[in-house]
Amino acid sequence: MDCFRIEGGRALHGTVRAAGSKNAALPLLAATLLPVGSSRLRGVPQLRDLLSMRDLLVDLGATASQAEEGVWEISCPTEGPTEAPYEVVRKMRASVAVLGPLLARRGRARVSLPGGCVIGVRPIDLHLKGLAALGAEIRVEHGTVVAEAPPGGLRGGQVYLASRWGSTVLGTANVMLAAVLARGTTVIDAAAQEPEILALADFLNSCGAQVYGAGGPRIVIDGVDELKGVDAWVPADRIEVGTLLLAGAATCGDVTVEGCAPEELTVLLDLFTQSGVPFEAGEGHLRVMPWTDRPRALDISCRPYPGLPTDLQAQWMAFCTQAEGLAMITDTVYPDRFMHVAELNRLGAHIRREGGTALVVGPTQLSGAPVLASDLRASAALVIAGLVAEGVTEVRRVYHLDRGYERLEDKLELLGGVVRRELDESGA
Numbered sequence: 001m002d003c004f005r006i007e008g009g010r011a012l013h014g015t016v017r018a019a020g021s022k023n024a025a026l027p028l029l030a031a032t033l034l035p036v037g038s039s040r041l042r043g044v045p046q047l048r049d050l051l052s053m054r055d056l057l058v059d060l061g062a063t064a065s066q067a068e069e070g071v072w073e074i075s076c077p078t079e080g081p082t083e084a085p086y087e088v089v090r091k092m093r094a095s096v097a098v099l100g101p102l103l104a105r106r107g108r109a110r111v112s113l114p115g116g117c118v119i120g121v122r123p124i125d126l127h128l129k130g131l132a133a134l135g136a137e138i139r140v141e142h143g144t145v146v147a148e149a150p151p152g153g154l155r156g157g158q159v160y161l162a163s164r165w166g167s168t169v170l171g172t173a174n175v176m177l178a179a180v181l182a183r184g185t186t187v188i189d190a191a192a193q194e195p196e197i198l199a200l201a202d203f204l205n206s207c208g209a210q211v212y213g214a215g216g217p218r219i220v221i222d223g224v225d226e227l228k229g230v231d232a233w234v235p236a237d238r239i240e241v242g243t244l245l246l247a248g249a250a251t252c253g254d255v256t257v258e259g260c261a262p263e264e265l266t267v268l269l270d271l272f273t274q275s276g277v278p279f280e281a282g283e284g285h286l287r288v289m290p291w292t293d294r295p296r297a298l299d300i301s302c303r304p305y306p307g308l309p310t311d312l313q314a315q316w317m318a319f320c321t322q323a324e325g326l327a328m329i330t331d332t333v334y335p336d337r338f339m340h341v342a343e344l345n346r347l348g349a350h351i352r353r354e355g356g357t358a359l360v361v362g363p364t365q366l367s368g369a370p371v372l373a374s375d376l377r378a379s380a381a382l383v384i385a386g387l388v389a390e391g392v393t394e395v396r397r398v399y400h401l402d403r404g405y406e407r408l409e410d411k412l413e414l415l416g417g418v419v420r421r422e423l424d425e426s427g428a
């Protein structure tokens with residue numbers, strides 16, 4: 001098991017390039033089950049979750065090859081297995097996104113229920129509601145979703161796809177992936193508006209689908225008979241970009257991230273403006289600059305897009321340890337996503353959790369210590385805090401980090417951070 005050994009107390013400075021988006025690539029990989037002929041995805045980051053999804057596609061009969069680093073060629077036959085077993089889905093919730101394409105192309109699917117994870121319960125009831133609206137017969141037995149398309153295949157339907165927690169990103173993707181080959185028109189109301197949904201719609205339309213309104217609350221899909229494989233790019237990872245900018249701001253550094261879409265992070269830029277973190281936004285790049293007056297603490301609430309992403313909540317919290325004043329942080333998407341609080345406090349932060357809200361008193365002088373990563377974005381928060389802390393911080397169980405960040409240690413070293421990946425002999 002690896003850990004990161006970080007020598008903190010240095011302001012980051014320099015320029016790095018954004019990687020491809022994990023959360024865009026996962027539904028795009030599921031979508032390659034649909035077209036006849038092979039699809040080529042470019043800019044695919046080397047991440048464990050994506051390798052897991054590729055292995056699942058191969059288990060489902062696809063052929064997958066990597067022409068060069070980051071370029072994946074995938075072809076999937078019409079007939080083949082239709083089961084995503086528990087061992088796969090347990091490790092990666094996004095595997096549930098094969099439900100829709102398997103129903104659409106093969107008429108049936110057996111996919112294990114994903115179970116929860118440390119950030120929340122994460123049900124898939126809305127996925128199943130959406131697929132049932134397309135005529136699928138769905139039952140759950142022994143922890144597995146068993147879904148059958150009606151004779152003649154799925155047919156267009158209408159569904160309102162939000163719970164009290166808001167819209168569902170993967171649920172919206174799943175229903176889109178089923179509807180593109182359904183007979184007739186499908187309307188998805190309260191659709192997720194995340195950029196990853198827009199990227200999926202663009203891919204599907206390039207394959208010959210007819211998807212309208214993606215990126216807004218209502219998506220209309222006119223089913224077609226067949227899709228053809230295409231060559232497509234995975235968009236930049238907006239969460240990785242936000243993470244790197246927050247690391248720059250937390251260390252009072254000067255960090256530029258190239259190859260990104262500033263328009264996808266306007267909420268973070270607005271918070272930087274309110275807080276007093278200097279930044280520049282240009283064509284395809286974002287830059288945070290050193291602050292002279294300490295940034296002001298803000299009260300924020302994480303919400304579905306275009307709100308502050310829950311996937312930046314932990315990283316924002318690490319930044320707040322260096323801001324002036326009391327910062328209130330609420331996560332309306334995953335109210336329990338606060339595993340990072342106790343570990344940040346081990347580094348000297350003053351954070352108190354009250355239900356679905358955390359209160360951060362800043363600024364605090366952080367000092368290095370061994371800490372345990374618990375989930376992907378909590379790990380990123382601990383790395384940011386380690387970069388700020390005086391002395392050495394060891395972030396253990398960085399396999400969590402490797403799920404969503406491609407060689408983060410290399411990028412931070414490029415920015416002047418002292419971050420070494422080491423074998424963790426502690427047995428943590």
Ligand code: EPZ
Binds near residue numbers: 024121126167377
């Ligand atoms: C996506 O997960 C992301 N993962 C998550 O990123 C992200 O945190 C989440 O969206 C919210 O933005 C991928 O895209 C692979 P949801 P997803 O369905 O789609 C409730 C990361 O760190 N809900 O949007 O699985 C659910 O409980 C990961 O990169 C239902 O009630 O999340 C949650 O409160 C973590 N019923 C809210 O909706 C459902 O059927 C949002 O969940 C589905 C979801």
